[in-house]
Amino acid sequence: MIKTPEALIPYIVALAALLAGLAWHVADLVPGLGRTIVSGQVAIGGPFHLTDQDGAPRSDADYRGRWMLIYFGYTHCPDVCPLTLSLMSDVMQRLGTRAARIAPIFITVDPARDTPKVMKDYVAAFGKNFIGLTGDAKSIASAEKEYRVAAIRHALPGGDYAMDHSSTIYLIDPGGKFVMDYDDSSKPDDIAADIAKRV
Numbered sequence: 255m256i257k258t259p260e261a262l263i264p265y266i267v268a269l270a271a272l273l274a275g276l277a278w279h280v281a282d283l284v285p286g287l288g289r290t291i292v293s294g295q296v297a298i299g300g301p302f303h304l305t306d307q308d309g310a311p312r313s314d315a316d317y318r319g320r321w322m323l324i325y326f327g328y329t330h331c332p333d334v335c336p337l338t339l340s341l342m343s344d345v346m347q348r349l350g351t352r353a354a355r356i357a358p359i360f361i362t363v364d365p366a367r368d369t370p371k372v373m374k375d376y377v378a379a380f381g382k383n384f385i386g387l388t389g390d391a392k393s394i395a396s397a398e399k400e401y402r403v404a405a406i407r408h409a410l411p412g413g414d415y416a417m418d419h420s421s422t423i424y425l426i427d428p429g430g431k432f433v434m435d436y437d438d439s440s441k442p443d444d445i446a447a448d449i450a451k452r453v
Contacts, residue, residue, distance in 0.1 A: 299424065299432040300400035304361065304393055307374035307386040314430055321356045321453055322426040326403045328364035328417050329376040334438060338421060343380045344442035345449065352453045353383070361387045363405035363419050365394045425449065 306312045314322075323342060327335035339360060346353045360377055362368035365388050368376075373386030388394070398405055405419040423436040423445070433452060436445050 302397040304387040304389040309370045317357050319428050324359045324424045326361045328362050338438040339380045345446045348446035359385045
């Protein structure tokens with residue numbers, strides 16, 4: 255007697271369960287199969303070649319021997335960027351004498367509007383030690399890629415535009431290696447305490 259397709263469903267389910275169990279068993283026998291193996295460091299950070307707020311060429315190598323606290327954003331940002339830079343400024347104040355060992359850096363994701371002069375006026379509001387970096391579109395895109403930054407331009411009514419971008423503060427050690435990242439909603443005391451333990 256030929257069984258209808260509906261009658262075969264229990265057998266198909268049983269076969270699928272058997273195959274799943276077999277795959278699970280094979281994964282246990284073969285080293286590395288079916289497992290996530292994590293090793294090495296997170297691939298965040300790297301070389302950049304940009305221009306500072308005074309028009310001078312700057313690369314990551316210029317900050318060797320100092321810690322870098324880096325944030326990507328843009329000067330036309332209505333809320334998140336100024337709030338995050340204010341957070342960084344608060345952190346720097348709380349670090350006291352340790353702050354001298356840290357370069358607070360703001361890298362634009364909007365090089366078309368953020369010229370060195372615009373960056374200079376902008377970063378001055380957050381502290382005399384703040385560094386604003388800009389460059390051509392290719393150089394900025396390269397820096398974004400190194401730091402895993404997402405930035406997308408979208409049009410606004412009236413012909414203007416805004417930049418949607420990721421919002422993370424990166425801590426880079428004196429050798430240029432990524433150490434830690436901080437959420438822009440973190441408290442300045444918490445970030446300063448963490449940095450103080452490392453610097």
